[in-house]
Amino acid sequence: MKVITTIREMQFEINRQKNQSISIGFVPTMGFLHEGHLTLIKKARKENDVVVLSIFVNPLQFGPGEDYDSYPRDFERDRALAESGQVDFVFFPSVEEMYPSSPSIKITALNRTDVLCGKSRPGHFNGVATVLTKLFNIVRPHRAYFGLKDAQQVAVVDGLIKDFNFPIELRPVDIIREQDGLAKSSRNVNLLPEERIQAPVLFNSLQTAKMSIESGERNTQNIISIVSKMITMETNGLIDYVEVYSYPQLKPLERLSGTVIVAIAVKFSRVRLIDNLIIEIDEGILE
Ligand code: PAF
Secondary structure (H helix, E strand, O other), rough: OOOOOOHHHHHHHHHHHHHHHEEEEEEOOOOOOOHHHHHHHHHHHHHHEEEEEOOOOOOHOOOOOOOOOOOOOOOHHHHHHHHHHHHEEEEEHHHHHHHOOOOOOOOOOOOOOOOHHHHOOHHHHHHHHHHHHHHHHHHOOOOEEEEEHHHHHHHHHHHHHOOOOOOOEEEEEEOOOOOOEEOOHHHHHHHOHHHHHHHHHHHHHHHHHHHHHOOOOOEEEHHHHHHHHHHHHHOOEEEEEEEEEEEOOOOOOOOOOOEEEEEEEEOOOOOOEEEEEEEOOOOOOOO
């Protein structure tokens, strides 16, 4: 496994691989790898000749007062995990390498960003779209792997790939959870001990919503109310949003039908957690 810190060297290696008609799988991350990332790597490993993992905490996608500074970082640990996942190249650039000067072009994510994290984190998806445009151009992968915990991100990236004609296959991967149901996230380490005990309520509330839908509930507001009540009563977290939309369109629904997402974001004292369930109505439950 080779660790690369400059764009020039990464492009040189990619050119070398492409000259040999080799397929490239790309797993973009912000590091502090967990089992969710390892699942993406495993999938990329299985489906491609070469696997590139990027580790870059992208300042552009964090708003003022968000957790850019406290976002967990541990490169040596990440390096060992990447090695164990048989990654070929780790791209680990500095902020100066990625953003050496102020930009002359601005990328704005327009569709599907007026709800969920797009609404509560203004500019977040512009930052995600900008860094991914750069990374896609640097790595030029055949396939790119993203976790469905960030289901809105997957929908936005789908738009980015289509709008800018990147010849990349988007490969969404299911959420990986702890045994108690908490969705794996690099940010979980920033939960206080009592918050860690409460945090599985997020998943339990989504499961309760799913059971209610399975029993015939089709009213969006009733689902939002079931989830909100559980989180408010059983955690000290502050609800940022509990929302239900069609997926992947992210359009509001009065009555639930088709494929829907029940998505939540909850602020604990040092960390904001997100989770979701994507549910196929009428044709059985997907997740
Ligand atoms: O999901 C993430 O970790 C980030 O948003 C990504 C895709 C690596 C872009 O910085």
